Amino acid sequence: MSYPKDLLDIKRNLLKEVSSAALVTKSDNFNSLYYDQSKIILDARKAFDGLIPYSGLGANSTNDYFSSIDLIGGTLKTDIDCSNVDLSLSIGGRYSNRKITSDIPFFVSGMSYGSLKLPAKIALHLALNQLADDGIRVIMNTGEGGALPWEVHDFNNGNPNVMDQVSRLLKEHNLDSIDREQLFRRKYPLVVQYASGRFWKDPDYLLNADAIEIKIGQGAKIGHGGLLPGSKVTELVAENRGIPPYKSAHSPSRHLDILGPEDLVAKILELRELTDWNVPIIVKVGASRVQDDISIILKSFADAAAIDGYVGGTGAAPWEIRDSIGVNTIPAIRLAKDAIDNYYSKRDMDEFKLIAHGGIWDSKRIAKCISLGSNGVGIGTGFLISMGCTLVQDCYTNTCPAGLTGSYEKLDIQSSVNRIVNYIKGTRVELQNIVGSLGKKRIQDLNKEDLHATDEISNLVSGLSTNASSYYNKIKNKDIDNILRDIPEITKK
Numbered sequence: 445m446s447y448p449k450d451l452l453d454i455k456r457n458l459l460k461e462v463s464s465a466a467l468v469t470k471s472d473n474f475n476s477l478y479y480d481q482s483k484i485i486l487d488a489r490k491a492f493d494g495l496i497p498y499s500g501l502g503a504n505s506t507n508d509y510f511s512s513i514d515l516i517g518g519t520l521k522t523d524i525d526c527s528n529v530d531l532s533l534s535i536g537g538r539y540s541n542r543k544i545t546s547d548i549p550f551f552v553s554g555m556s557y558g559s560l561k562l563p564a565k566i567a568l569h570l571a572l573n574q575l576a577d578d579g580i581r582v583i584m585n586t587g588e589g590g591a592l593p594w595e596v597h598d599f600n601n602g603n604p605n606v607m608d609q610v611s612r613l614l615k616e617h618n619l620d621s622i623d624r625e626q627l628f629r630r631k632y633p634l635v636v637q638y639a640s641g642r643f644w645k646d647p648d649y650l651l652n653a654d655a656i657e658i659k660i661g662q663g664a665k666i667g668h669g670g671l672l673p674g675s676k677v678t679e680l681v682a683e684n685r686g687i688p689p690y691k692s693a694h695s696p697s698r699h700l701d702i703l704g705p706e707d708l709v710a711k712i713l714e715l716r717e718l719t720d721w722n723v724p725i726i727v728k729v730g731a732s733r734v735q736d737d738i739s740i741i742l743k744s745f746a747d748a749a750a751i752d753g754y755v756g757g758t759g760a761a762p763w764e765i766r767d768s769i770g771v772n773t774i775p776a777i778r779l780a781k782d783a784i785d786n787y788y789s790k791r792d793m794d795e796f797k798l799i800a801h802g803g804i805w806d807s808k809r810i811a812k813c814i815s816l817g818s819n820g821v822g823i824g825t826g827f828l829i830s831m832g833c834t835l836v837q838d839c840y841t842n843t844c845p846a847g848l849t850g851s852y853e854k855l856d857i858q859s860s861v862n863r864i865v866n867y868i869k870g871t872r873v874e875l876q877n878i879v880g881s882l883g884k885k886r887i888q889d890l891n892k893e894d895l896h897a898t899d900e901i902s903n904l905v906s907g908l909s910t911n912a913s914s915y916y917n918k919i920k921n922k923d924i925d926n927i928l929r930d931i932p933e934i935t936k937k
Contacts, residue, residue: 486763496762498671500839500849501825502664502755503766508803509774512902513812513895517881526880531872531887533583533820535655536724538747538795539716544633544654544724546583546820548872549887550810553801553822554637554659556589558672558681558693559759559839561852562617564831564860565592569630571864576631582868584632585822588639588659588670588695590684596636596652599628609683616680617852635726638715640669641695645686655723656715658708658746660699660737661730663756663802666769670695671760675842676850705740712745726750726799731776732769738783742796750822751776753802757825759849760840773802774816775905781817805829807874815890816906830867831860 486497533551536543552572557565569592572582586595592613593606610627614620636649639659650656661667672681672693682689702708712725728750729737741749753773758766771779777800784798800818804810805826813821825833832846832855839849847854879887882894896910897903903910 496764498673498760498840499763499766499837500757500759500761501835501837502757502803503770505755505772505803507901508753508755508772509902509905510803510809510812512898513774513906513908514898515808515811515815515878515882516894516896524880526876529876529879529885529887531875531879533797535583535726535797535799535820536747536795538724538797539721539745540724540747541720541722542654542724543795544583544635545581546633547580548582548868549814549820549875550804550823550871551583551635551820552585552827553824554585554587554635554657555759555824555827556587556637556643556672557592557684558589558676559587560848561844561850561855562592562613563619563852563855563857564828564848566619566622566627567831567855567857567860568827568864569594569627570857571861571868572632573629574861574865575868578865580868580872582632583635583655585635585657586637588637588641588643589672589681590644590646590686591634591636591649591653592684594628595630595634596646596648597628599625613680616678619857637728639695640697640699641685641693643685643687643693643695645684650715650718653719653723655726655747656719657726657728657750658699658702658711658715659728660702661732661752662728662758663730663752663754663770663773664758664766665761666730666732666765667697668762668765669697671840673760673840673842676840705744708740709744716745724748728752728799728801730756731771731773731779731802734771734776734779735783738780738798739787742784742787747795748797748799748819749780750799750801751780753800756802757828758839772905773800773804773813774902776800776802777813777816777818778905778907784817807871807878810871810875811878811887811890812895814887815892815894817892819888826867827864830863831855832863 489497531548532545533549534543534545552568568584572584575582593610597606614622633654635655635657636653637657637659674690674692677689677691677693679689685693687693702711715725724747726748727741727746731751731753734751738749753776754770780798797819798817799820799822800813801822804813804821805823810821828848831848833848834845836845842850844850875887892908895908897906897908
């Protein structure tokens with residue numbers, strides 16, 4: 445699928461026509477509840493070219509509940525040093541022999557080569573290497589488009605085909621001056637996606653990964669599968685994915701060999717044998733029937749589950765699915781935590797981890813997700829914004845004002861590296877301050893008692909109290925009980 449080259453002009457003309465119509469409807473006292481200009485423009489586009497309108501980034505939600513949930517302060521001290529607060533995240537060890545670890549509880553969500561242009565992928569790669577040199581390990585997910593050569597190969601492996609591919613990739617993007625040896629030094633943990641399209645041609649994609657994520661679905665297009673428009677499937681992207689060039693790359697809406705819970709177990713065991721039970725395996729689902737999905741994943745020999753909320757971003761999704769199907773991140777975490785608590789009510793706790801995605805980009809949202817029950821979060825749009833994304837949502841058109849999803853010549857790699865590093869380091873300090881101010885030493889010690897809902901709807905979807913004072917009363921009563929317990933018996937008489 446591709447749109448006409450003059451799509452932007454078409455959209456501008458349609459906007460003028462719809463705006464004129466809007467003046468008429470307003471003068472007729474048309475009820476604004478039924479008037480949504482963006483939806484009318486979509487229908488006009490559909491009528492113009494007969495194509496289903498797509499969009500990038502996440503859904504438009506009237507309430508994602510983050511803003512109506514607050515953290516409860518824990519201390520009045522003003523001289524706290526929070527630099528030693530432990531923000532680490534580890535995944536694995538439940539069934540895998542190894543774990544992957546990060547010094548922060550958030551990581552780069554799956555954004556594949558093809559959806560993102562090569563300079564943006566290289567900027568993320570170099571930034572995470574620089575952070576590793578500074579003592580901050582950050583996990584990165586490849587996305588479903590396969591790994592780039594320097595992500596899974598060693599510089600000294602002597603494979604001429606690999607080096608030839610690297611030369612062609614860099615030359616195509618005017619990046620021939622990049623130091624090859626430096627590029628091949630990956631210093632961060634890499635999670636590779638095992639998605640329904642199976643877009644890789646090199647077994648090293650799985651064999652050299654630090655962890656594998658079986659992607660069942662994502663929040664922006666639940667039940668739909670992926671799409672990379674033909675205009676973005678260049679010859680090099682096609683080569684990396686093992687598909688024909690300049691034809692739309694469709695991921696099936698499901699794995700053709702995973703039709704139910706038993707098949708998921710069989711697939712995980714297959715990957716376990718392939719990797720000698722060494723690497724952690726994560727199963728990612730779009731947030732829809734959360735409790736059922738998490739219950740299945742818990743029983744399937746996976747090390748972790750990832751849930752992607754309704755507002756999770758993407759490079760291309762049909763509007764009617766993106767804005768209509770799914771569950772928001774906050775209620776999804778609650779449903780997932782309920783399923784986990786129910787499972788472990790009859791078993792001893794182990795190393796199972798829950799990862800949340802969807803509409804998370806700053807320290808406050810990260811802390812709220814972890815307080816609700818997730819162990820870590822994935823961030824996509826936040827990293828794009830750090831590199832200059834302007835949120836125009838035309839990621840699927842192969843044009844991008846920031847040079848991220850198109851027009852790659854516009855991206856300054858070194859500037860992007862600096863901004864990614866600043867974004868991660870700044871968010872890290874903020875998280876340490878939040879956790880330290882709550883009187884805790886580890887971010888994994890945050891829990892639901894550190895939150896309260898500010899309205900009844902958020903109370904219903906999150907299960908949080910709407911009265912913050914109930915928390916303090918609980919602490920006060922507990923302290924009184926402890927004091928009375930310590931008083932000698934003679935003073936009580």
